[in-house]
Amino acid sequence: MIPAQFDYVAPGSVEEAVAALAEHGDEAKVLAGGQSLLPILRMRLNAPGVVIDLGRIPELQGVTEDGDHLVIGAMTTYAAVLASEAVSTHAALLSKAIATVADPQIRHRGTVGGALVHADPAGDVGAPALALGAELVIAGSGGSTRTVAAEDFFEDLFTTAVGEGELLTQIRIPKHTGWGAHYEKFVRVSHQWSIVGVAATVRSEGGSIAEARVGLTNMGSTPLRAKAVEEALVGQPATDEAVRAAVASVAEGTNPPSDLNGDADYRKHLATVLTRRAVLAAAGA
Amino acid sequence: MTITEDRAADAASPEIGKARRRKEDQRLITGRTRWTDNIQLPGMLHLAMVRSPFAHATISSIDVTEAKAASGVIGVFTGEDLKDIQGVNITAWPVSAEQKTPDHLPVAVSHVAHAGEIVAVVAARSAAAARDAAELVDVDYAELPAVLDLKEAAKDEVLAHPDLGTNTSAVWQLDSAGQGSGGDVEEAIAKARESGIVIEREYRQQRLIPAFMEPRSTVVDPTGEQVTMWSATQVPHVLRFCIAATTGLPESKIRVIAPDVGGGFGGKLQTTPEEFATLAVARKLGKPVKYTETRSETMVSGHHGRDQWQKLTLAAEKDGRVTALKVDLMADLGAYAALVGGGVPVLGAWMFNSIYKFDAYQFNLTNYYTNKTWVDAYRGAGRPEATYAIERLMDELAAEVGVDPMEIREKNWITHDEFPFTTVAGMTYDSGNYEAATEKAKELFGYDELRAEQKRRRESNDPVQLGIGISTFTEMCGLAPSRILGALNYGAGGWESASIRMLATGTVEVITGVSPHGQGHETAWSQIVADKLGVPFESVEVLHGDTQIAPKGMDTYGSRSLVVGGEAVVRAADKVIEKAKVVAAHLLEASVDDIEFSAGTFGVKGTDKGISMPEVAIATWTGHNLPDGVEPSIDADATFDPDNFSFPHGTHLCAMEVDTETGATKMRKYVCVDDIGTIINPLIVEGQVHGGLVQGIAQALWEGAEYDEQGTLVTGSFVDYTLPTSADTISFVTDHTVSPSTYNSLGTKGVGEAGCIASTPAVVNAIVDAVRQFGVNDILMPCTPERVWKAIEKGRSVPGEGERDAQPHFDEGVPNQDPGAASEGSQA
């Protein structure tokens, strides 16, 4: 598996990277952890003339806190996120979801930013980002930046708000301190992408659910947020019966794929079961 | 404790039976390996293959101008360019005299019959340049209708090879009444229809893709007097024969080397188009060339395994005693008859009756061609399919009779005092003890406790149900008695060869004709020879896999290496001892009749005089003082042709949990007690059993090759071909009983395929057992969560489905028995 020949540049700053993107236009492809891009190049599904490696840009790395937000650099690896106490304390859902991605080797290479921009509907980072109300910071030409809400970020299969000539630089996540969280990933073999995944995070008060956020993986061409279910859960006790009723309609309006792992109807059924389980686990029941 | 003491203790105890770590592993694990792809020769060129994207097409034209002009390219070759020297990929086993066999050219000349077939080869200075140029070869195809589904192929409406006039390759039958090994199947079935039980089922053996760790790779150096080919193959000797037989190169001008080979599982029991194309290009250019495939290429062009429909009719008396079994088998060979090819399903013919005593038996096979990747041996080859069918049927019979499935087996199996036993299929099993293996397995498993838990879960309507699966398997391996192979129209013998060279300095070279590719033969053969010749384990070197070093051999497959090749080593060692005795007697001034050999020393009866094997070796080497007329050599060769197969058996018990809400299955416990006769190295055996189990479990739960309607392999990478990893499996409990084989002096039986043969039905039986109360009596493999869940849902929604009577139901409404329904569910 040998990719077609390409040139390689490794800018040292976001500014240089954006300039390189501007210079090479649609000939260029950005390289983060390479866990999606390299297979694509090696299978010759894409043959960019230039690969711009973001691996040497310090400002894109690491997790910091900014008041009531966590700020994750786009090039922070899954492994670094998993090791971050700030993330497990204030955005436990993200840690739990990332812990299910692929295997340790891939988690040491793959980045949160790369996963979000790649926007594979079966990827495990989109749903928690959506459920947690993340904001995505995008850098463009001439030093401009803009911030896009996760709901507006995912546009379609493998398509996001990051335009040509732009880079994702940061993921800003409102702190969900004290919220219970669970990511219920359904796979046939351990190293598989989600057949269906459900990301749920819940704030409990006196034994019942005060607030809930629910994101769905692989139930459509983008990650989905189950707002109706979130509302139905408010005020419910964390019991099997109550949660079962509240999540019953979670698959309504979804449009999951049909493939070797299951047809759309089966996925809809799975989403219902997995949402109940995820919410109950997040609520500590 | 000192090292010396350790050694002394070691020397006193026999090597056979010791759990020695594999001597080859230090080298393999630390990367001091010689994989074919590591080989670099001066001036070596690299190849890339241009492959057909179409399942069935004629080649209208090929334009190589642009590719030839690309940077680094030395040559671009089409089938037309190579046709005089490229040879043919032949089948060694035309199963009948009437078999129709399409020519299989390494590089297609005028048409292609499956997606992935090679149509041109690019040779360049680097692998990257070759790959780039391959994209520039412009092939114009005229697409033809493709036949992809096995049952469609049987209709002969669309032909995989229009010039053959039919998709049928061959028809083959074994009939107990006809050959005199049992009664008349139709009579027995008719009787059962009147007054007994008839179980009719149709089972699918899905297509599997061998996933050896090292991709196939070939290097050819045509610059010497002999053309040398290194290849990642299981069969260097067979490969040399096939090259000589079809390319015009004399056999004596060909040297084939299988260096370190990283797994095969039957997938490298082949002579491949890639090997032949590499040889042809090397000869054309007069330069060394290398070809190493990508994993995606393995998946479309390396042969696949299984792919059968099995229509089964089991007749029994009301109490569950089986009276007859009739098997109507359809096998998909893919586009070509591969090396063993059409013979693989034939290997199952003697195994559908397994460990049981049936009155009558009939096996009817039809092999078909389709426009899919060719099919050949994959771990177990014919026997896993047979074992699956009979072990699933025994569970169905038990459900019908209303008894524990173990009881049905006990009622029908051959008891330990009945050996040797000639089966209704005509095989003579030499030894075994099914009762003992079963008793041990049940105890290790906690059979009664798990049955009790299953009952509790059923009664409480637990969303997680528990099922227990049994597989009391046997298999025939140790391929094979040459006379039997001859009777079956196989193109070669089944003997094996060995040589022992006694070196002057006391060490020993053992040359074996088998060709290990990960099994640990070097270790096991050293243990055998150390015991036999009384030399230290460390003094034995095992050489193999090079036709120049080991000129005679039949290679490694069919769990044959130890039981056939190991026995050849034993016989060579016996000859060494006999020759050495003559020299020892002379040196000890005694009569040969008075010489006794034990623990490495030749002694004279009734005296304390003695001389060691190394002393005899050096005396022979110097030749200074040998008896008159005795040649200065105690080296010896032996070729062993077995009289019979070996028949390992065992009882495998599997507990599966089924999440009825999602259809997800989870293995709870797996116990197997295998009887493989004498064990040479328990650690190696453990490895073979574990790996085999996982491969069989993977067929039950995870793996399956799927094509789309155009004939493109959908499961063309490990993203979609869901191969398990260790994270997906549990720790197995393994144990043994020992009923030595009587067909070789070591008492060993093959173990290479046993786990893989036994485990598939154990898992599926457990899943069906867990959900039978919902009216489920079958689930198509792989038992994906979706299929399990849908089976439960369907069973629940059709009341009475569970109590379906066991009379004929080969109709389309039977759950999971219709291939159309299966592909609909999985591919929509």
Ligand SMILES: Cc1cc2nc3c(=O)[nH]c(=O)nc-3n(C[C@H](O)[C@H](O)[C@H](O)COP(=O)(O)OP(=O)(O)OC[C@H]3O[C@@H](n4cnc5c(N)ncnc54)[C@H](O)[C@@H]3O)c2cc1C
């Ligand atoms: C065997 C295997 C199993 C996997 N299993 C899973 C799984 O279970 N769950 C899961 O979620 N994922 C899985 N993945 C995918 C993995 O998570 C990828 O790492 C991730 O999707 C991409 O991240 P990356 O950093 O590797 O990005 P890259 O592969 O480097 O890039 C991906 C894409 O994003 C673009 N890009 C990257 N960063 C930026 C940026 N900052 N700005 C603009 N564009 C950018 C690139 O140009 C490219 O198009 C698996 C991958 C493999 C190889």
